[in-house]
Amino acid sequence: MCLFSGEGPKTVFDVIRTRRSVRAYKHDGIERSAVMTLLQAATLAPTAMHEEPWEFVVIQDRNLLKRISDLAKPLFIESLHPVPDAFRHSDFDIFHGAGTLIVICARPNGPFVEADCWLAAENLMLAACASGLGTCVIGSSVAAISEMRKEIGIPSDYEVIAPIVVGVPAGETDASPRKEPSVLAWL
Numbered sequence: 646m647c648l649f650s651g652e653g654p655k656t657v658f659d660v661i662r663t664r665r666s667v668r669a670y671k672h673d674g675i676e677r678s679a680v681m682t683l684l685q686a687a688t689l690a691p692t693a694m695h696e697e698p699w700e701f702v703v704i705q706d707r708n709l710l711k712r713i714s715d716l717a718k719p720l721f722i723e724s725l726h727p728v729p730d731a732f733r734h735s736d737f738d739i740f741h742g743a744g745t746l747i748v749i750c751a752r753p754n755g756p757f758v759e760a761d762c763w764l765a766a767e768n769l770m771l772a773a774c775a776s777g778l779g780t781c782v783i784g785s786s787v788a789a790i791s792e793m794r795k796e797i798g799i800p801s802d803y804e805v806i807a808p809i810v811v812g813v814p815a816g817e818t819d820a821s822p823r824k825e826p827s828v829l830a831w832l
């Protein structure tokens with residue numbers, strides 16, 4: 646969620662500073678045009694050798710989101726130690742109630758495809774924040790999305806890289822702390 650409350654236009658730095666991983670959303674959906682604006686922002690990211698490898702899947706079908714969440718929990722538990730308690734609860738929604746999931750995918754052609762897609766992901770999240778929308782990367786859904794790829798429409802030779810939920814924040818989210826930059830060398 647964007648917490649900026651100053652006067653005048655937001656600077657990029659205001660948006661970077663006020664972006665949060667939002668984990669509570671209102672039930673309101675997001676218009677197609679708003680999603681397209683976020684995808685446009687994503688595609689303005691830097692991209693190695695101008696490959697523009699990113700492709701997007703948008704899921705707004707709440708039944709499908711629930712099925713992905715239900716499959717994701719046991720899959721994620723297998724790969725995680727210790728397992729956060731929430732993942733053991735049948736009513737826990739890994740998408741935090743958001744009604745829109747944007748999945749950034751790509752064919753794994755070359756060493757920088759993942760980097761490109763994550764840069765696109767950050768652009769998307771900052772653009773959402775600047776528009777008053779909340780986002781959260783849902784890494785715990787990658788295995789389930791991959792497993793359900795046929796139904797979702799992701800070709801077998803694509804990698805699922807960055808699933809991001811988007812929605813209208815249900816409240817304010819506190820900033821999570823950050824370490825000071827660790828400068829290994831400054832020569």
Ligand SMILES: Cc1cc2nc3c(=O)[nH]c(=O)nc-3n(C[C@H](O)[C@H](O)[C@H](O)COP(=O)(O)O)c2cc1C
Nearest residue numbers: 664665666667668739781782783784785786820821
């Ligand atoms: C690769 C990646 C995977 C993540 N997966 C999840 C996730 O599955 N569920 C979740 O609630 N948050 C997830 N997050 C969000 C992080 O927990 C969050 O970015 C971190 O705690 C810092 O908080 P902030 O984004 O509000 O600054 C993920 C973030 C990244 C970058």
